[in-house]
Amino acid sequence: DAGITQSPRHKVTETGTPVTLRCHQTENHRYMYWYRQDPGHGLRLIHYSYGVKDTDKGEVSDGYSVSRSKTEDFLLTLESATSSQTSVYFCAISAETVDTQYFGPGTRLTVL
Protein backbone atom coordinates (compact mmCIF):
# COMPACT_ATOMS: atom_id res chain seq x y z
CA ASP A 1 0.00 0.00 0.00
CA ALA A 2 1.09 3.53 -0.77
CA GLY A 3 2.29 5.40 2.30
CA ILE A 4 -0.54 7.85 2.82
CA THR A 5 -1.94 8.91 6.16
CA GLN A 6 -4.73 11.30 6.94
CA SER A 7 -5.38 13.09 10.21
CA PRO A 8 -7.62 13.26 12.01
CA ARG A 9 -9.55 10.17 10.98
CA HIS A 10 -12.74 11.44 12.57
CA LYS A 11 -13.80 14.92 13.55
CA VAL A 12 -16.97 16.52 14.83
CA THR A 13 -17.13 20.28 14.76
CA GLU A 14 -19.65 23.09 14.87
CA THR A 15 -20.87 25.35 12.12
CA GLY A 16 -18.66 28.39 11.66
CA THR A 17 -15.46 26.92 13.07
CA PRO A 18 -12.31 26.49 11.01
CA VAL A 19 -11.12 22.98 10.32
CA THR A 20 -7.86 21.70 8.84
CA LEU A 21 -7.34 18.20 7.54
CA ARG A 22 -3.88 16.86 6.87
CA CYS A 23 -2.62 14.43 4.28
CA HIS A 24 0.88 13.06 4.64
CA GLN A 25 2.72 10.87 2.13
CA THR A 26 6.00 9.02 2.27
CA GLU A 27 6.18 8.22 -1.46
CA ASN A 28 7.67 11.52 -2.62
CA HIS A 29 4.93 11.76 -5.27
CA ARG A 30 4.52 15.09 -7.01
CA TYR A 31 0.73 15.16 -7.30
CA MET A 32 -1.69 15.28 -4.40
CA TYR A 33 -5.48 15.56 -4.42
CA TRP A 34 -8.35 16.17 -2.05
CA TYR A 35 -11.74 14.60 -2.76
CA ARG A 36 -14.99 14.47 -0.89
CA GLN A 37 -17.28 11.46 -0.97
CA ASP A 38 -21.02 11.78 -0.62
CA PRO A 39 -23.67 9.11 -1.26
CA GLY A 40 -24.69 8.95 -4.90
CA HIS A 41 -21.96 11.33 -6.01
CA GLY A 42 -18.92 9.10 -5.95
CA LEU A 43 -15.82 11.16 -5.27
CA ARG A 44 -15.57 14.77 -6.33
CA LEU A 45 -12.32 16.68 -6.64
CA ILE A 46 -11.94 19.66 -4.31
CA HIS A 47 -8.38 20.84 -4.95
CA TYR A 48 -5.18 19.35 -6.20
CA SER A 49 -1.48 20.12 -6.14
CA TYR A 50 1.12 19.56 -8.83
CA GLY A 51 4.09 20.58 -6.73
CA VAL A 52 5.16 22.49 -3.64
CA LYS A 53 3.16 25.73 -3.51
CA ASP A 54 1.41 24.82 -6.80
CA THR A 55 -2.29 24.16 -6.39
CA ASP A 56 -5.45 24.42 -8.43
CA LYS A 57 -9.18 24.12 -7.99
CA GLY A 58 -11.33 21.11 -8.65
CA GLU A 59 -15.04 20.93 -9.34
CA VAL A 60 -16.24 21.59 -5.75
CA SER A 61 -13.69 24.06 -4.38
CA ASP A 62 -16.02 26.69 -2.91
CA GLY A 63 -15.52 27.00 0.86
CA TYR A 64 -12.20 25.16 0.82
CA SER A 65 -8.57 26.21 0.61
CA VAL A 66 -5.37 24.18 0.45
CA SER A 67 -1.70 24.59 1.08
CA ARG A 68 1.37 22.59 0.27
CA SER A 69 4.61 23.84 1.76
CA LYS A 70 6.39 20.47 1.62
CA THR A 71 6.25 17.62 -0.85
CA GLU A 72 4.90 15.25 1.75
CA ASP A 73 2.09 17.34 3.23
CA PHE A 74 -1.13 18.66 1.70
CA LEU A 75 -3.52 20.53 3.96
CA LEU A 76 -7.21 21.12 3.36
CA THR A 77 -8.84 23.96 5.27
CA LEU A 78 -12.49 24.73 5.74
CA GLU A 79 -12.37 28.39 6.73
CA SER A 80 -15.83 28.37 8.26
CA ALA A 81 -17.39 24.94 8.29
CA THR A 82 -21.00 24.47 7.18
CA SER A 83 -23.30 21.48 7.52
CA SER A 84 -23.07 20.91 3.75
CA GLN A 85 -19.40 20.10 4.26
CA THR A 86 -20.25 17.05 6.34
CA SER A 87 -18.63 14.33 4.28
CA VAL A 88 -15.83 11.82 4.05
CA TYR A 89 -12.64 13.38 2.74
CA PHE A 90 -10.02 11.42 0.86
CA CYS A 91 -6.52 12.37 -0.06
CA ALA A 92 -4.84 10.80 -3.08
CA ILE A 93 -1.38 10.89 -4.60
CA SER A 94 0.13 10.12 -7.97
CA ALA A 95 3.63 10.15 -9.33
CA GLU A 96 2.93 11.62 -12.73
CA THR A 97 0.27 13.76 -14.33
CA VAL A 98 -1.39 10.80 -16.02
CA ASP A 99 -1.00 7.98 -13.60
CA THR A 100 -2.76 5.86 -11.07
CA GLN A 101 -3.98 7.71 -8.02
CA TYR A 102 -3.55 6.02 -4.65
CA PHE A 103 -5.92 6.90 -1.86
CA GLY A 104 -5.57 7.45 1.84
CA PRO A 105 -7.90 5.94 4.46
CA GLY A 106 -10.19 8.98 4.64
CA THR A 107 -11.38 11.46 7.25
CA ARG A 108 -14.99 11.49 8.36
CA LEU A 109 -16.03 15.06 9.14
CA THR A 110 -19.32 15.95 10.79
CA VAL A 111 -20.36 19.60 11.01
CA LEU A 112 -23.18 20.18 13.48
Next chain:
Amino acid sequence: AQSVTQPDIHITVSEGASLELRCNYSYGATPYLFWYVQSPGQGLQLLLKYFSGDTLVQGIKGFEAEFKRSQSSFNLRKPSVHWSDAAEYFCAVGGSTAGNKLTFGGGTRVLVKP
Protein backbone atom coordinates in the same frame (compact mmCIF):
# COMPACT_ATOMS: atom_id res chain seq x y z
CA ALA B 1 -16.68 18.02 -19.75
CA GLN B 2 -15.88 14.48 -18.75
CA SER B 3 -18.44 12.36 -16.96
CA VAL B 4 -19.03 8.80 -15.79
CA THR B 5 -22.32 6.98 -15.37
CA GLN B 6 -22.75 3.81 -13.39
CA PRO B 7 -26.36 2.90 -14.09
CA ASP B 8 -26.75 0.35 -11.29
CA ILE B 9 -26.76 1.76 -7.77
CA HIS B 10 -27.13 -1.65 -6.13
CA ILE B 11 -26.55 -5.18 -7.39
CA THR B 12 -27.23 -8.36 -5.46
CA VAL B 13 -25.51 -11.51 -6.64
CA SER B 14 -25.26 -15.03 -5.25
CA GLU B 15 -21.90 -16.33 -4.19
CA GLY B 16 -20.33 -18.24 -7.07
CA ALA B 17 -22.37 -16.43 -9.70
CA SER B 18 -20.89 -14.08 -12.28
CA LEU B 19 -20.87 -10.33 -11.85
CA GLU B 20 -20.88 -7.50 -14.36
CA LEU B 21 -20.82 -3.84 -13.41
CA ARG B 22 -21.56 -1.24 -16.05
CA CYS B 23 -19.66 1.96 -16.65
CA ASN B 24 -20.29 4.49 -19.39
CA TYR B 25 -18.07 7.51 -19.81
CA SER B 26 -17.91 10.75 -21.74
CA TYR B 27 -14.52 12.14 -22.60
CA GLY B 28 -13.36 14.20 -25.55
CA ALA B 29 -10.06 12.49 -26.17
CA THR B 30 -8.42 9.15 -25.46
CA PRO B 31 -9.62 8.21 -21.99
CA TYR B 32 -7.73 6.65 -19.15
CA LEU B 33 -10.13 4.41 -17.26
CA PHE B 34 -10.02 2.98 -13.78
CA TRP B 35 -12.00 0.72 -11.52
CA TYR B 36 -11.62 1.11 -7.78
CA VAL B 37 -13.17 -0.91 -4.95
CA GLN B 38 -14.08 0.39 -1.52
CA SER B 39 -14.83 -1.92 1.38
CA PRO B 40 -16.92 -0.46 4.22
CA GLY B 41 -15.02 2.16 6.19
CA GLN B 42 -11.97 1.85 3.97
CA GLY B 43 -10.23 3.88 1.33
CA LEU B 44 -10.27 3.10 -2.36
CA GLN B 45 -8.17 0.31 -3.82
CA LEU B 46 -7.28 0.13 -7.49
CA LEU B 47 -8.67 -2.98 -9.20
CA LEU B 48 -7.45 -2.28 -12.71
CA LYS B 49 -6.77 0.44 -15.22
CA TYR B 50 -6.76 1.00 -18.96
CA PHE B 51 -4.39 3.44 -20.60
CA SER B 52 -3.83 1.90 -24.03
CA GLY B 53 -3.23 -1.39 -25.82
CA ASP B 54 -5.25 -4.52 -25.27
CA THR B 55 -8.84 -3.56 -24.61
CA LEU B 56 -9.36 -6.47 -22.21
CA VAL B 57 -7.64 -5.62 -18.95
CA GLN B 58 -6.90 -8.00 -16.12
CA GLY B 59 -6.85 -6.78 -12.56
CA ILE B 60 -6.49 -8.00 -9.03
CA LYS B 61 -8.87 -10.35 -7.22
CA GLY B 62 -9.89 -12.07 -10.47
CA PHE B 63 -11.54 -9.01 -12.02
CA GLU B 64 -11.33 -7.95 -15.64
CA ALA B 65 -12.72 -5.08 -17.66
CA GLU B 66 -13.23 -4.45 -21.34
CA PHE B 67 -12.82 -1.07 -23.01
CA LYS B 68 -15.26 -0.55 -25.88
CA ARG B 69 -14.61 2.76 -27.55
CA SER B 70 -17.64 2.52 -29.85
CA GLN B 71 -19.93 2.15 -26.85
CA SER B 72 -18.00 4.48 -24.51
CA SER B 73 -18.04 1.71 -21.96
CA PHE B 74 -15.64 0.07 -19.55
CA ASN B 75 -17.57 -2.72 -17.87
CA LEU B 76 -16.13 -4.72 -15.00
CA ARG B 77 -16.61 -8.49 -14.75
CA LYS B 78 -15.83 -11.37 -12.47
CA PRO B 79 -16.70 -14.97 -13.40
CA SER B 80 -17.38 -16.22 -9.86
CA VAL B 81 -18.09 -13.91 -6.96
CA HIS B 82 -16.83 -14.54 -3.44
CA TRP B 83 -18.46 -13.19 -0.28
CA SER B 84 -15.44 -10.92 0.18
CA ASP B 85 -16.35 -9.09 -3.03
CA ALA B 86 -19.19 -7.33 -1.26
CA ALA B 87 -18.16 -3.68 -1.52
CA GLU B 88 -18.76 -0.50 -3.47
CA TYR B 89 -17.19 -0.19 -6.89
CA PHE B 90 -16.28 3.04 -8.62
CA CYS B 91 -15.44 3.67 -12.24
CA ALA B 92 -13.35 6.74 -13.06
CA VAL B 93 -12.16 8.50 -16.19
CA GLY B 94 -9.23 10.84 -16.69
CA GLY B 95 -6.72 11.71 -19.32
CA SER B 96 -3.94 13.92 -20.52
CA THR B 97 -6.26 16.79 -21.44
CA ALA B 98 -7.65 16.80 -17.90
CA GLY B 99 -4.30 16.94 -16.13
CA ASN B 100 -5.10 13.61 -14.50
CA LYS B 101 -8.13 15.04 -12.79
CA LEU B 102 -10.30 12.00 -12.35
CA THR B 103 -14.05 12.04 -12.64
CA PHE B 104 -15.81 9.29 -10.73
CA GLY B 105 -19.12 7.62 -11.25
CA GLY B 106 -21.64 7.46 -8.43
CA GLY B 107 -20.67 3.91 -7.51
CA THR B 108 -22.33 0.51 -7.51
CA ARG B 109 -22.83 -1.29 -4.23
CA VAL B 110 -22.54 -5.06 -4.54
CA LEU B 111 -24.23 -7.37 -2.06
CA VAL B 112 -23.31 -11.05 -2.08
CA LYS B 113 -25.89 -13.64 -0.99
CA PRO B 114 -24.65 -16.90 0.53
